[in-house]
Amino acid sequence: MRYALPLLLSSLALPATAAEGTRIQVTGEIIDTWCYYSGVMGGPDAVVGSAHHTCALWCSAGGIPVGLLAEDGTVYMVLKIAQDATSASGDTQLSLAAHTVTADGMFYERDGLNYIVVSEVISDMDIVNPTHEDYGTVPPFSFPEPE
Amino acid sequence: MMRKLTCLLALIASPLAAQDFSEGSEARSWNLYAEVPARFEAKVVDVLCELSGDCPDNCGDGARQLGLIRTADDVMVLPMKNSQPAFTGAVAELAPFCGQVIEVDGLMIEDEDLNARNIYLVQRIKAGEADWIKANTWTKKWAEAHPEAAGKGPWFRRDPRIKEVIASEGYLGLGLEADATYAEENF
Incomplete structure (x- = not known):
């Protein structure tokens, strides 16, 4: 009991302190987080890769956060890519929509969400997930009928 | 002593447990699988600043993702979406309130299967004594720009x-x- 109270008090203070980052290297796809989490366009497998490329462009340009979906299924909210801290409709993140990349950076966690500040995109493998073969385009109207 | 300890444990446990913020919410359903109406008071913050200490003036003037630190439990909610069904985020709606404590109403997404928590669609905003305003200005601002x-x-x-x-x-x-x-x- 003598040690329990100070320990509990220090635990209470934790949310008020600044988060501490951890350096990580992650390989995964730059995704549209709203469509992925909300299910508004369908299941998670349908809102990644080529099927969702155009919608991912729309959402990224529209200022919706982009995420890095790691191979183990973890999603990291991307807050900065190299020198570009424009995480709301930024040019760098737009250029990487649906691309699979390996990123090196700092990882932060707060209240159940994961965040990454990417210091360097080590490799950009472009789009490697041809999901249109299974799902068509998601949403279907993202690929307009040719005139 | 045990009574104090019990209170402290309750305080610690409360942010971890799922809380109900639906009281008083007038959020419109989007018929999403994991949506939960949520109305709460929160401070508007620059997420990158909050986590890493990289803090430009005015939360980055709308260029950065913003968070909502809820008054009730200090949880940082990530507002991803405004109220327009047009592939549009929430930053343009919240940026004018950088550093302010406001009230928001909208839909929380809580999906355990996807580890989705504290993700939010903001539909309306109330700052101080002002009336509620709709969080639907993104397309107008885009057209102006x-x-x-x-x-x-x-x-x-x-x-x-x-x-x-x-x-x-x-x-x-x-x-x-x-x-x-x-x-x-x-x-």
Whole structure:
């Protein structure tokens, strides 16, 4: 009991302190987080890769956060890519929509969400997930009928 | 002593447990699988600043993702979406309130299968004694910033940056030849 109270008090203070980052290297796809989490366009497998490329462009340009979906299924909210801290409709993140990349950076966690500040995109493998073969385009109207 | 300890444990446990913020919410359903109405008071913060200490003036003037640190439990909610069904985020709606404590109403997404928590769609905002305002200004602000893209159809068909990427990479992002094959097989 003598040690329990100070320990509990220090635990209470934790949310008020600044988060501490951890350096990580992650390989995964730059995704549209709203469509992925909300299910508004369908299941998670349908809102990644080529099927969702155009919608991912729309959402990224529209200022919706982009995420890095790691191979183990973890999603990291991307807050900065190299020198570009424009995480709301930024040019760098737009250029990487649906691309699979390996990123090196700092990882932060707060209240159940994961965040990454990417210091360097080590490799950009472009789009490697041809999901249109299974799902068509998601949403279907993202690929307009040719005139 | 045990009573104090019990209170402390309750205090510690409360942010971890799922809380109900639906009281008083007038949020409109989007018929999403994991949506939960949520109305709460929160401070508008720059997420990158909050986590890493990289803090420009005015939360980055709308260029950075913003968070909502809830007054009730100090949880940082990430507002991803405004109220427009138009592929539009929440930053443009919240940026004018950087550093302020406001009240928001909208939909929380809580999906254990996807580890989705503290993700939010903001539908309306109340600052101080002012009336509630709708969080639906993104497209108007986009149109003001892109007079050269004026025309018919939704903004995402006219946005210069999106059009440039599609012109070079195609709708599928796999090149124009892949687009041509897809169009031939599907239209």
